[in-house]
Amino acid sequence: MNGAETLARERIFSDRLTVDAKGMLCIGGASVGDLLQRFGSPLVVGVEETLLANFERIRDAIGTAWPGPSAILYSTKSNDTLAFRHLLSRAGAGGDCFGEGELRSTLDSGADPSRVALNGSDKTAELIDLALVHGVTINIDAADEVDLIVAAIARTGSPARVNIRLKVLPDELGPYMGGSTQRHGQGIASVRRAKWGLGPDAAQQIAARLQQTQGLELTGFSVHIGHLSNRPEAFASIATAFGATVRKICEKLDLRPSILDLGGGWAREREPEQRGVPIERVTVETQVKAACDALTSALGPLADPVEGPVPELWVEPGRYICGNAQVLLATVGSVKEDCGFRWVNVDISTNNLMRIETGAFEYQTLPASRMHDLCTTAQEIVGRTCFRSVVGAGRLLPKLVRGDLVAILDAGMYAEVFATQFNSMPRPAAVLVGTKGEIELVRVRETLADVFAHHRVPGRLKWPEKE
Numbered sequence: 001m002n003g004a005e006t007l008a009r010e011r012i013f014s015d016r017l018t019v020d021a022k023g024m025l026c027i028g029g030a031s032v033g034d035l036l037q038r039f040g041s042p043l044v045v046g047v048e049e050t051l052l053a054n055f056e057r058i059r060d061a062i063g064t065a066w067p068g069p070s071a072i073l074y075s076t077k078s079n080d081t082l083a084f085r086h087l088l089s090r091a092g093a094g095g096d097c098f099g100e101g102e103l104r105s106t107l108d109s110g111a112d113p114s115r116v117a118l119n120g121s122d123k124t125a126e127l128i129d130l131a132l133v134h135g136v137t138i139n140i141d142a143a144d145e146v147d148l149i150v151a152a153i154a155r156t157g158s159p160a161r162v163n164i165r166l167k168v169l170p171d172e173l174g175p176y177m178g179g180s181t182q183r184h185g186q187g188i189a190s191v192r193r194a195k196w197g198l199g200p201d202a203a204q205q206i207a208a209r210l211q212q213t214q215g216l217e218l219t220g221f222s223v224h225i226g227h228l229s230n231r232p233e234a235f236a237s238i239a240t241a242f243g244a245t246v247r248k249i250c251e252k253l254d255l256r257p258s259i260l261d262l263g264g265g266w267a268r269e270r271e272p273e274q275r276g277v278p279i280e281r282v283t284v285e286t287q288v289k290a291a292c293d294a295l296t297s298a299l300g301p302l303a304d305p306v307e308g309p310v311p312e313l314w315v316e317p318g319r320y321i322c323g324n325a326q327v328l329l330a331t332v333g334s335v336k337e338d339c340g341f342r343w344v345n346v347d348i349s350t351n352n353l354m355r356i357e358t359g360a361f362e363y364q365t366l367p368a369s370r371m372h373d374l375c376t377t378a379q380e381i382v383g384r385t386c387f388r389s390v391v392g393a394g395r396l397l398p399k400l401v402r403g404d405l406v407a408i409l410d411a412g413m414y415a416e417v418f419a420t421q422f423n424s425m426p427r428p429a430a431v432l433v434g435t436k437g438e439i440e441l442v443r444v445r446e447t448l449a450d451v452f453a454h455h456r457v458p459g460r461l462k463w464p465e466k467e
Helices: 005-009 033-039 049-063 082-091 099-108 125-134 143-158 169-178 186-191 202-212 233-255 284-303 355-359
Strands: 017-019 025-027 044-048 069-076 095-098 116-119 137-140 160-165 217-220 260-262 312-315 326-340 341-346 378-383 390-397 405-408 429-433 441-445
Touching: 005 017, 025 033, 025 405, 033 326, 033 405, 033 429, 033 441, 044 049, 044 099, 049 069, 049 082, 049 284, 049 312, 049 429, 069 137, 082 099, 082 441, 099 116, 099 125, 116 125, 125 137, 125 143, 143 160, 143 202, 143 217, 143 441, 160 202, 169 186, 169 233, 169 390, 202 217, 202 233, 217 233, 233 284
Parallel strands: 044 429, 069 095, 069 312, 095 116, 116 137, 137 160, 160 217, 217 260, 260 312, 341 378
Antiparallel strands: 017 025, 044 326, 326 341, 326 405, 378 390, 429 441
């Protein structure tokens, strides 16, 4: 098998990856060789068409499966590239935001504030003020947040819209924690120990208080477990537990929610987070239908249009939208063979793909400049840092040599946002390939001066300047 055949096997619906007659990988129609010659190596290459195709697919899936209105709140934490955020706002995406930086960048991009959710377990008074002034919905995560919100209402003169974030613990969820086929038996304990969300009793007490709070609108409830699996049963188990908890609280307090936020974690068809475990390509439509059917059933009259308005369903996808919308390009440097191994150094490292180190992600590596050559040799693709920095272990590729190019797929999710400057290494530039073939710089390459720009050396520690 060669690189082109590997790509054909791994390609998913929104990839815009092709191979030219010379065996060079092309991204959105642009040759990787030309891109690196123009912008330098390493380089992050984003594809506008891929980003928007992913957004449109999950938006349409939710809109079809849910019996009421719905909205997509892009999870900025997965990729905070401002060009992406602006493209998605233009397409109608709201936002899932943690902290002031994500909230401001989302609002500045033109996202509709009424479809922006502020999440987080430790929101500051200043952040709550900002949310209220702009009409952003706050997902309450602790009882003491209510006091902060009440104070912010008095301080700003702005009303507050809030959801209560629930912690749901269905036993059926356990087998799906940690990957589509991996099982570790600690799923429910892991969710219980996580800092987010409120159990049913605590949530009901807060809801009762909110009903009596002037200037505050309890719009509904939210839940987020995060990435589990691509199995429909996993999403159905969360939705069932969420819906049942919401229904119980609403029946006791005579509430009818206007918003239900089902969170993110929607699985992709090619998923580095599977950690090398083969993933069954279950479509997002199948995942979404399972979740929506289960939620509708569990809510009962709360999802029946005859009984009243069906709540607007919010979902917070991040990785699904941006995962394959960026490709990381690198150039081969030193190659060493010894002790039965072949180490191929490239000018990226796990600095640029930190989820390899922190989450055991496994990324697909392509021989970007030799896509027609047979993949015959197992090689360790490694970075330049003093860690092992194994970008890809035992990868079967053509026998790479200095100057060859490689491409790492699915670098759009939790890559640049986690990137570090370990070993004083500047982070790469990023470009965007537009729908009409435009190639534009969207993130400037760092320099060594940038790495140390915020350091200060006291005068007493400096060496005297040499004459």
